[in-house]
Amino acid sequence: MTPVPGDIQQVMDEADCLFSESQIEVAIDRMAKEISNDISGKNPIVFSVMNGGLVLTGKLVTKLGFPLEVSYLHATRYRNETRGSELDWKAFPAQQLKDRTILIVDDIYDEGATLGAIVDHCRTEQVGDLHVAVLLNKLHDRKARPDILPDYIGLECEDRFVFGFGMDYKGYWRNAPGIYAVKGM
Numbered sequence: 001m002t003p004v005p006g007d008i009q010q011v012m013d014e015a016d017c018l019f020s021e022s023q024i025e026v027a028i029d030r031m032a033k034e035i036s037n038d039i040s041g042k043n044p045i046v047f048s049v050m051n052g053g054l055v056l057t058g059k060l061v062t063k064l065g066f067p068l069e070v071s072y073l074h075a076t077r078y079r080n081e082t083r084g085s086e087l088d089w090k091a092f093p094a095q096q097l098k099d100r101t102i103l104i105v106d107d108i109y110d111e112g113a114t115l116g117a118i119v120d121h122c123r124t125e126q127v128g129d130l131h132v133a134v135l136l137n138k139l140h141d142r143k144a145r146p147d148i149l150p151d152y153i154g155l156e157c158e159d160r161f162v163f164g165f166g167m168d169y170k171g172y173w174r175n176a177p178g179i180y181a182v183k184g185m
């Protein structure tokens with residue numbers, strides 16, 4: 001058996017809980033209502049931004065009571081680190097995007113380079129109608145593309161490294177049902 005690295009449990013034990021599962025649930029319910037008002041009846045494709053968008057996408061789509069397709073794209077720039085670097089596109093959307101209504105779902109809008117690249121790609125592919133949902137907006141003045149703001153934001157957090165509900169600490173704790181900040185970060 002490969003052991004879990006030593007600091008993983010300690011990071012959770014010492015973390016500050018920023019949002020509980022029930023607070024997140026309330027935020028997702030509100031997002032689902034806003035999204036439904038905007039794209040119900042538009043035959044959308046919902047793209048989860050892997051890996052972090054997985055948990056929010058799963059919760060969110062069960063609250064959208066109209067026909068839609070679910071898919072994924074994979075763009076990453078943190079690679080299990082706590083600082084982002086160059087964006088690596090691991091999987092572009094497989095579907096034709098032209099003239100479609102698209103909902104991009106991700107866990108966190110931090111510096112915004114990831115979302116900026118995804119929006120640029122969607123525009124190049126001539127999407128019909130583009131919407132972006134994120135669970136968390138991290139508040140600071142380092143946004144790479146201040147012109148891009150997600151249409152649907154669940155919660156806002158201080159400028160700390162966070163994990164849980166899809167977000168990882170060194171690849172772990174995406175499964176945590178709340179949102180936590182690493183002690184000292």
Ligand SMILES: O=P(O)(O)OC[C@H]1O[C@H](OP(=O)(O)OP(=O)(O)O)[C@H](O)[C@@H]1O
Nearest residue numbers: 050051052076077078110111112113114
């Ligand atoms: O706003 P930014 O500063 O660009 O950061 C946001 C992105 O960072 C995380 O992805 P990450 O690269 O860690 O990959 P992951 O989804 O596999 O965790 C997160 O899921 C967002 O996609």
Ligand SMILES: Nc1nc2[nH]cnc2c(=O)[nH]1
Nearest residue numbers: 110160161162163167168
């Ligand atoms: N897990 C995690 N991923 C991120 N990607 C960008 N910011 C963050 C963060 O605070 N936590």
